[in-house]
Amino acid sequence: MIPVLIAGLAVDTRSQPVVILKPLDDEVGRGRILPIWIGGLEAAAIVAGLNEVSPPRPLTLDLMRDVIQSLDAEVERIEVTRLEEGTFFAEITLDTPGGERVLDARPSDAIGLSLRTGTTIWVAEEVLDRAGIVMEQDVDEEAEVAAFSEFLEHVDPEDFQG
Known part of the structure; x- marks a missing residue:
């Protein structure tokens, strides 16, 4: 398992949200990124978590966090565990x-929960090997964003099916 961070959110050419994960130890412009296509509501929940927005009433992931805490439990680990026929799977420990x-x-729910609990996200190495995109070395951040935007214009979620 490889610890990752949320490198950003993007929208592909079909207006489908994509969360982008990147191994913690990789430098900007180097290593791999892992795009995971998610739904619009899930993207909004992740953005709210990234921006530490406190809604007037709890959203589903806020409620999940509160239920877990009220049961004297805590989120120990978030893992993206596998990729089967183009679908990513995750586990919450x-x-x-x-x-x-x-x-x-x-994965979208697990990632959103990780933001609300401060839990590290982990990705199975096999998932990164199969669906990760290798970033070119020695590119600046603007070039990296441009290259990824170009990638999103031509990629289809079905490209990641096993």
């Missing part, structure tokens, strides 16, 4: 008074 519990989750 909880540390509860009754022991460790692992829950199946959509």
